[in-house]
Amino acid sequence: MSNTVVQDTVTTVHYTGTFLDGEVFDSSDDGSPLAFLVGHGNMITGFEQELMGAAVGEKREFTLTPDRAYGERDEDAIQQMERRLFPPELELEKGMVLAAHSDQGPLQLHINSIDGDMVTVDFNHQMAGMTLSFSVEVVEVRPATADEITHGHAHGPDGHHHH
Numbered sequence: 001m002s003n004t005v006v007q008d009t010v011t012t013v014h015y016t017g018t019f020l021d022g023e024v025f026d027s028s029d030d031g032s033p034l035a036f037l038v039g040h041g042n043m044i045t046g047f048e049q050e051l052m053g054a055a056v057g058e059k060r061e062f063t064l065t066p067d068r069a070y071g072e073r074d075e076d077a078i079q080q081m082e083r084r085l086f087p088p089e090l091e092l093e094k095g096m097v098l099a100a101h102s103d104q105g106p107l108q109l110h111i112n113s114i115d116g117d118m119v120t121v122d123f124n125h126q127m128a129g130m131t132l133s134f135s136v137e138v139v140e141v142r143p144a145t146a147d148e149i150t151h152g153h154a155h156g157p158d159g160h161h162h163h
């Protein structure tokens with residue numbers, strides 16, 4: 001059981017994520033594999049659910065509807081904001097993605113359009129409303145350390161702290 005994906009393991013995977021049309025939106029193929037602490041909200045829920053019980057060396061392919069990925073698009077998350085609410089030195093452009101802080105933690109916003117002093121922003125995750133397919137190979141599974149479980153994230157292979 002120690003070599004299968006379960007709660008409180010640090011699981012390392014190679015993965016490729018594709019949209020329904022087959023376009024790759026993210027992949028570990030060019031880089032190092034991805035390590036994450038299982039069961040602490042570090043990954044979209046469906047991704048972890050589909051990998052539960054997988055053994056090292058096992059490959060799984062699955063498709064996640066938005067409710068198991070980045071959620072449905074929310075039209076109320078599209079809002080108009082006055083230009084003066086943005087840093088003056090920032091050159092706003094349509095399509096730009098900005099990071100903001102909120103009471104609920106960090107969030108991303110996307111500039112939809114700019115009309116004079118009004119900026120239309122979209123707080124939806126860019127992959128909200130999308131069905132996503134993944135091909136995943138489990139490379140390594142190890143028990144998480146007490147520190148990792150306390151912090152709620154995986155640390156580096158050498159035990160060093162990465163934030």
Ligand code: ZN
Binds near residue numbers: 148151153161162
């Ligand atoms: Zn930490």
